[in-house]
Amino acid sequence: MHQSFVNYRNYRYGTLAVLVTIATITAYMLDKPRVPPNGGTWLGYTLGTIAGVLVVFLSLFGIRKRAFHSRMGTAIGWLSAHVYLGLAALIIATLHSGMHFGANVHTVTYVLMCVVTLSGCWGVYAYVRYPGLMTRQRGNLRRKELLQQIEELDQRSLGMAQGARRVEALIVDSIRRTDLDDPSFWAQLRGRDRSYIMIGTEAAVQPAHLVPNFDNHALIEQLAEMRLAAHDETTRATFQNLLECAGAKAALLQRLRRETTLAARLRLWLFIHVPVCCALLAALGTHVITVFLYW
């Protein structure tokens, strides 16, 4: 059976998390404090300490996963522990709070913890679901192979267009202005094709137009018009080939963009998880300091 962070070492950390959770819930149920349950009873302090240590430990995963040469366990083991103990930590923190909430730093800390844990759950979902989808939709082709196929199509088109100045200018510009590496994360997430093409560059005396080239539509339109205007059969056949290349490239681009979108979705939760986790660490420190500052 494939070993992922979910079933790492036969659910070692899942079992540990369940045991810890059951133990703390049992302690909470059995404990009969003299005051309403809260973070200030001995059990409250104990649970708070466990939850606090867990939060710090879980945050260390961010460091461990970048330390590629670390021999402190495996990254997948750390991830497994991170996921399961993270869920347990939220339950322990809830018990620590004694269900007392209000407009204060303590509840803010708890809410941040909830946000971090929920975004983490989203991350688990993303890591379980999207890699499989990505593999399936790109049909066993690696991204690099997709790009190579696109490049081959580009070269074929350029080769066919050679000599015809107007067509070549059009093809060159469409290749130049193909949207392959938009660095905007949100653009990747949306997965819109933001390719453009400049039409009319062949004659310097007439103004050129920059038009969107969504899925090579503008290029295909231009080529189709040129094909209609062509006089001889050979030229028409060339245009037909160019059109086929443009269509094939559009299909490949769609797959590429879908993959980019999935890759972006795979990371989207992290932009909540990591910064909010840092805020949580600050809030946790504040929580601990202020509780004892005003004991």
Add this chain to the structure above:
Amino acid sequence: MRRSSVGGAPKGAAEARGVLIHARRLTIGRAPNQHLQLSSPGVAYQHAVVITSALGGLRIAPLSGKAVLVNGRREIRPRRINPGDVIEIGAARLTVHPSRSRRAVILEVQEPASDEGDSGAADRHGEASSPGPRMSPWSWALSLGFAALFLLLPLCGIVMPGIQESLRETPLLPSDNLWSPGPLHTAHQSIGTRCDACHVKPFEPVRDQECFVCHAVVAHHVDIRSNDVALFRGTQCTGCHLEHKQPAALVQRDPRLCTDCHADLKHRKPDTQVADVTDFGSDHPEFRITVLASTRAPNDDLASSWHAVRLDRNEPEQFVEHSHLKFSHAQHLDPKGVKSPTGERVLSCQDCHRPNSSGREMLPIRMETHCSGCHSLRFDEHDPTSGVPHGDLPGMYKTLREHFSRAYLVQTSTAASAASGRQARRPGNEQRTLTDREQRRAREWVDTETFKIARELLEKRVCADCHEVTHVPDRTGLEQWQVQPVRLTSTWMPRARFDHAAHISETCVSCHTGAPKSKHATDILLPDITRCRECHGGTGTAAKVASDCLMCHPFHIPTRGPWLRSEGISVRAAP
């Protein structure tokens, strides 16, 4: 506005071509939608724009944070471009050529030919990059923001008391109130937002002296002059009175706060009279009843002083109240009624036992209020004015003497008038004085009548109806009687609180069951614990009224002296 630019192809002069573009803003960058698309290293997605200036002419404006060099100088603000200028964007060079129009510019574009340059998509975009907003600035901003908002700014208020008030009073400004884990009890809300009223020393639990600033008179649990005070060394106010908890409560009522000591009090205080207790429902001693008892002074038959004694219900012969009153509840509560001046009257408990204004306790029974309606103090049935004072034996004798003296005088003067006919009263013609013999006769008669009636009142009716009258040995005449003074117990269980008003749904006899049959005033008619337990259970009970220690027993006992003094704490002035 029309603007045209002529750009050269990147791959050397041989392949150069011209493009004419009309645009209001000429955009320059790597992105596909830029008018002038540059693929050289160092060119951003959207790098710069060429715009018209208000004064005419054209300017190049770098987009925020992007580097544009004009003639080798880095430009941050829009800069006018003139023919001959060389603009460097990344590795690309744009040379400005003179044009005929002020609104047009001719740009010659030179991009360095690179080995990989435009060679192929695969090389340029090898593997999926990991784009997206950079996380570390956000992470830093959020964590520092939270630390500043929730810790540093409120701390400033503590370190600089000058700004403390404005921080606390201004809405949306962070102050140490953000650290409050829960609401204050309504009784403490006057403290408001001044956390430092109680939290005086940082990193130390709230101390007793902060409580005593306001609660200086709070009483101790034990007599502060006794050694028992030592048992409470280390006991903090916050042991029972915890704030900022939800639900807000002034007193934590967990019975363990009491039973820690009272489950085995002898262990801590060997000479204690207080019985051990752990739970009202299952482990609470039978109530002991405190009654007043009289002590007789030596050589005096009269009860002279009263003191409280606690009686054990398990010793029935001692479980009586000696109030020196004669009273039968059974007789007074006779359903057929009792004799009264207005005929037979059926009495109920409330006719005598009336609650005070709080409804908690009963008003004391008074002869004048509750008894005199029926129990007249007249000694002469035919004379409505012939009443003796209540509670004053010499006064009674005096009243009787006056009564019979007057009677004697009236009698003799009536007899004289009858003998001599009607005589007008004239000034100077006063009633004649009695002779010594007549006076002696009169005194003897008055004494005899007074003694006769006094004996009747004290031994047969009126006084004797309700009071114990004793004879003083070796005394005769009026001095031989003594009426034992009556003191009725008003607080039967001074160590506990009972609220009659809280039990209004019950009838009197549902608890005081013995009342309708009690024939003697010595009977103690208070219910025993079994009676209470019919409705009241222990702390954890679900089927009955869950009753903790504090429901009946106060911890701070008013007569024990102020706690503050027992610890010798000096308290700062109240803010």
